[in-house]
Amino acid sequence: MLESVLIANRGEIAMRVARACRELGIRSVAVYSTADRDSAVTTYADEAIHIGPGPAKRSYLNIPAVIEAARQRQVSAVHPGYGFLSEDPDFAEVCENNDLIFIGPPSHVIARLGDKCAARRTMSDVGLPLLPGSTGPVASPADAREVADRIGYPVMIKAAAGGGGRGIRVAHDAPSFLAAYTAAATEAQVLFGDPRCYVERYVAAARHVEVQILCDGHGSGVHLGVRECSVQRRHQKLLEESPAPGLPASTIAAMGECAVAGALATGYVGAGTFEFLVDEHGDFYFMEVNCRIQVEHPVTELVTGIDLVQQQLRIAAGERLTIRQSDVSNRGWALECRINTEDPDRAFVPASGRIESFVLPSGPFVRVDTHGYPGYRMPAIYDSLLAKVLCWGDTREQAIARMERALTEFRATGPGVRTTAGFLRRVLADDEFRSGTYDTGLVARLTDNQEKG
Amino acid sequence: MSELTSEPLSIAGLTDDAADTAALLAQVRQQVVELLAWLDRPPSNLRVEAAGVTVDIAWTAEQAAPAVSVASAAVLAPVAPVAPAPEATPDTGEYLRASAVGVFYHAREPGAEPFVSVGSQVVAGQQIGVIEAMKLMIPVEADRAGTVTAVVKGNGESVEFDEPLFAIDPGEG
Numbered sequence: 203m204l205e206s207v208l209i210a211n212r213g214e215i216a217m218r219v220a221r222a223c224r225e226l227g228i229r230s231v232a233v234y235s236t237a238d239r240d241s242a243v244t245t246y247a248d249e250a251i252h253i254g255p256g257p258a259k260r261s262y263l264n265i266p267a268v269i270e271a272a273r274q275r276q277v278s279a280v281h282p283g284y285g286f287l288s289e290d291p292d293f294a295e296v297c298e299n300n301d302l303i304f305i306g307p308p309s310h311v312i313a314r315l316g317d318k319c320a321a322r323r324t325m326s327d328v329g330l331p332l333l334p335g336s337t338g339p340v341a342s343p344a345d346a347r348e349v350a351d352r353i354g355y356p357v358m359i360k361a362a363a364g365g366g367g368r369g370i371r372v373a374h375d376a377p378s379f380l381a382a383y384t385a386a387a388t389e390a391q392v393l394f395g396d397p398r399c400y401v402e403r404y405v406a407a408a409r410h411v412e413v414q415i416l417c418d419g420h421g422s423g424v425h426l427g428v429r430e431c432s433v434q435r436r437h438q439k440l441l442e443e444s445p446a447p448g449l450p451a452s453t454i455a456a457m458g459e460c461a462v463a464g465a466l467a468t469g470y471v472g473a474g475t476f477e478f479l480v481d482e483h484g485d486f487y488f489m490e491v492n493c494r495i496q497v498e499h500p501v502t503e504l505v506t507g508i509d510l511v512q513q514q515l516r517i518a519a520g521e522r523l524t525i526r527q528s529d530v531s532n533r534g535w536a537l538e539c540r541i542n543t544e545d546p547d548r549a550f551v552p553a554s555g556r557i558e559s560f561v562l563p564s565g566p567f568v569r570v571d572t573h574g575y576p577g578y579r580m581p582a583i584y585d586s587l588l589a590k591v592l593c594w595g596d597t598r599e600q601a602i603a604r605m606e607r608a609l610t611e612f613r614a615t616g617p618g619v620r621t622t623a624g625f626l627r628r629v630l631a632d633d634e635f636r637s638g639t640y641d642t643g644l645v646a647r648l649t650d651n652q653e654k655g
Numbered sequence: 656m657s658e659l660t661s662e663p664l665s666i667a668g669l670t671d672d673a674a675d676t677a678a679l680l681a682q683v684r685q686q687v688v689e690l691l692a693w694l695d696r697p698p699s700n701l702r703v704e705a706a707g708v709t710v711d712i713a714w715t716a717e718q719a720a721p722a723v724s725v726a727s728a729a730v731l732a733p734v735a736p737v738a739p740a741p742e743a744t745p746d747t748g749e750y751l752r753a754s755a756v757g758v759f760y761h762a763r764e765p766g767a768e769p770f771v772s773v774g775s776q777v778v779a780g781q782q783i784g785v786i787e788a789m790k791l792m793i794p795v796e797a798d799r800a801g802t803v804t805a806v807v808k809g810n811g812e813s814v815e816f817d818e819p820l821f822a823i824d825p826g827e828g
Contacts, residue, residue, distance in 0.1 A: 236816075241771070250817045251756065252756070252817055253756045257685075267788065269788075269789050270756045270758075270788045271815075272814045274756070297791075
């Protein structure tokens, strides 16, 4: 097993990794910025090191600072969490070159899968279904237009280097295509320094369903079922569940096999996620690979009983997977609600501050992952995720009832602090959500209704 | 800066476009905060224009102390590889803190004479140490004129961001 791990992240995921380390007897070293001086992980982890000022570019995204911290504390491995440096192939490579085990896939795999066009081409070669569109980046607006005309409108224009729902535009017809393409390419250039885009068919009533995979460094891989992530606001997930309601077991199995085949074909190592789009006919199409642990990984843990972060650490230590595909079974239903410090009544603008009263739900089949505590001052310069509330139930109905109960127990108040807890309760109460027939348009329909009165 | 941060964005009842504008504003604000963090002293005035990209930073005359760099001559003088911190908390002066996590050195290179020692007179901007981070040599410069009253960290000692390195007493001014 690994001797020690540097946690190159912050917030709830830093706590999550530190806990897994504690359980496995691994020395954990937290890094923190000046803005996170008072964060819970700085006292929870075995050691903590101050690596830079508040702005992430000079702390959590500062590769020399993170590597220096790892060197000073003589750790054997680095866990990047999600976001920040987690999918930066340069960072993974610097770790590799400094005798540090990067807890994730090899740098060249991250580089290949991080380029959306290269990933599409690779998965197409492996035989994964793709939405009709360009196989690579389009060379010019005219080429893009040609692809769009061929596959038919509406189409989606996506940044090759994109992610997190940014650098995406939809063109509903030919006359609006050029404006949409220009907007996507400009945004891609500004956000990612890379204007390349690709074009694919736009599915209006789409569902976002993803497969969790685990691969060891010895050529074995398994999938751990699916997560339904269609409750999104502007491509940001708010609520996830596992399994995906209404998706036949045969479809889930087929998606899982595709994901494992795709992962093994690229030499993937560690925990990863294959994102698929499921259309109104129940057909699925490969979207992208996330080369990291994800925010919503606990819903998979609750239904499979497999600790994903511990698995990441074991795989990084060179162990073989002891889980065979036939061992993996889904039991019951799990839901996750992301409680963000945002104001749902004001277009979800960040509403952070000092959290004076902080009461967490508890009781049967409830799990809360958070870095918050009473008196915690939530820094406004980072992500607004405060807590993840998870519930398990024998059935989806039971899990929903538990989540409704848990959210009524949740309280986080303070000057200027607002959370999404109330909004999530509205989602849970919504007929479309309860029926399990929702798609990615659910939140927009809910907020539109709210505005109309 | 205070005007920028204390002025709440007006965002009630937003349309999608307005939400985009709010996101853009938030981004601009973040960039300004980052920019300010990079400056070694607070400006008296800061103007930012988004579209045509204009950044205007002004300091008052007294704030803008002349930055004179005086390189110390590298003469033969052995330096212990890792010396313990020579002195505890000084009585006077303020700390000059580490700008990066890394290894702190008193001299330009092994065997060279230390940039400064207790009692040295320094001017603002003078290099008085170096921090190595991933083979990158980051100069440590005095942030004010005065007398070095303590060298808090030993030569070759690992330092975290913001740890005290030197105490410098500005004296009478």
